[in-house]
Amino acid sequence: MTDRYTQTELTRIRRIAQYANYDRPTVHAIVDAGWICQVAFAVGEQAHCIPTAHWRIGDTLYIHGSNGSRLLKALAQGASACVCIAHLDGLVLARSAFNHTMNYRSAMIYGQFRVVEDEAEKWRSFEVFMDKIEPGRRHEVRMPDDSEFAATTVLALDIEQAVAKIRQGPPEDDAADMDIPVWAGVWPIETRFGTPVADAQPEAVI
Known part of the structure; x- marks a missing residue:
């Protein structure tokens, strides 16, 4: 295994190719920083794109859901998928409307999911997945019982065709626009946790 994903016809970035990044750690970091991925797939002639929670172990991306989920049924039957995870880091305000853009980190992964049959x-x-939500919480809560375990499908996608696309930095104005008297720069956008809100139910008596 190398530290870079091999560029393929699917993962070759054509628009602003200099933003492409095939470094494995970079792709993994973008995947890990997200809570929701968008999974695009087709059933017959109808295309779908469904958001779902995801997590990663090594070079494998996991999703889960009810056994009756249309998304999971289609993917379990071998539908080709494209998974996208994106983070918006800032609005880039330029001196011309045409040069406005955004700073972002995104990753796209192509492949086919497999059903995780092995119970271990x-x-x-x-x-x-529980440790991603909150490290150590799985030791405090009730984990799935046999019926819940059986009612949940877990799908895995081995990350083999993947690419990151990242835009950072200030606006790129044309020289002819530099004297326009308007503010230009980056308006950062941050995602962060707020103050926890406790459940209204009374605390359990121990």
């Missing part, structure tokens, strides 16, 4: 892998994936 499935259970391990649940543990990692």
Whole structure:
């Protein structure tokens, strides 16, 4: 395994190719920083794009859901998928309307999901998912019982065709526009946790 994903026809960036990044750690960091991925797939002639929670173990991306989910049923049957994870880092305000843009980090992953049939892998994936939500919480809550375990499908996508696309920095104005008397720069956007709101139910008596 190398530190870079091999560029393929699917992952070759054509628009602003200098933003492309095939470094494995960079792709992994973008995946790990997100809570929701967008999964695009087609059933017959109808295209779908459905958001769902995701997590990663090594070079494998996991998603889960009800056994009856249309998304999971289609992917379990071998539908080709494109997974996109994106983070908006700032609005880039230029001196011309044409040169306005955004700073962002995104990753696209292509491939086919497989159903996680091995119970040990499935259970391990649940543990990692809970640790992503809050490290150590799985030791405090009730983990899935047998019926919940059986009612949940976990799908895995081995990350083999992937690319990141990243835009950072200030606006790129044309020389002819530099004297326009308007503010230009980056308006940063941050995602962060707020103050936790406790459940209204009374605390359990221990």
